[in-house]
Amino acid sequence: MDDEIVMVQSAAGMIEAEILRGLLESNAVQAWLSHEAAGTAYGIGVGPVGKVDIMVLKKDLDLARSVLDDYYAGRLEQDDKREGGEAN
Numbered sequence: 001m002d003d004e005i006v007m008v009q010s011a012a013g014m015i016e017a018e019i020l021r022g023l024l025e026s027n028a029v030q031a032w033l034s035h036e037a038a039g040t041a042y043g044i045g046v047g048p049v050g051k052v053d054i055m056v057l058k059k060d061l062d063l064a065r066s067v068l069d070d071y072y073a074g075r076l077e078q079d080d081k082r083e084g085g086e087a088n
Helices: 014-026 037-042 058-073
Strands: 005-011 031-035 052-057
Touching: 005 014, 005 031, 005 058, 014 031, 014 052, 014 058, 052 058
Parallel strands: none
Antiparallel strands: 005 052, 031 052
């Protein structure tokens, strides 16, 4: 089923998860965050309680993995470089 929501990756906390969600969404992959309510309630952002799952539509899973792989491998460039502009 293409509209099924699946986990693409877990992040160590909300800050990392928000960055990765923004990265995915800027690459046309809709993403949601799922995290432990206990971590949010107690302000814990590390360890298993601070874990945040990044969720995407199953149909976008391969693209999401590709975007994240490129990010971790340092293969993503600034927009102005991709569009032929010069970086400052």
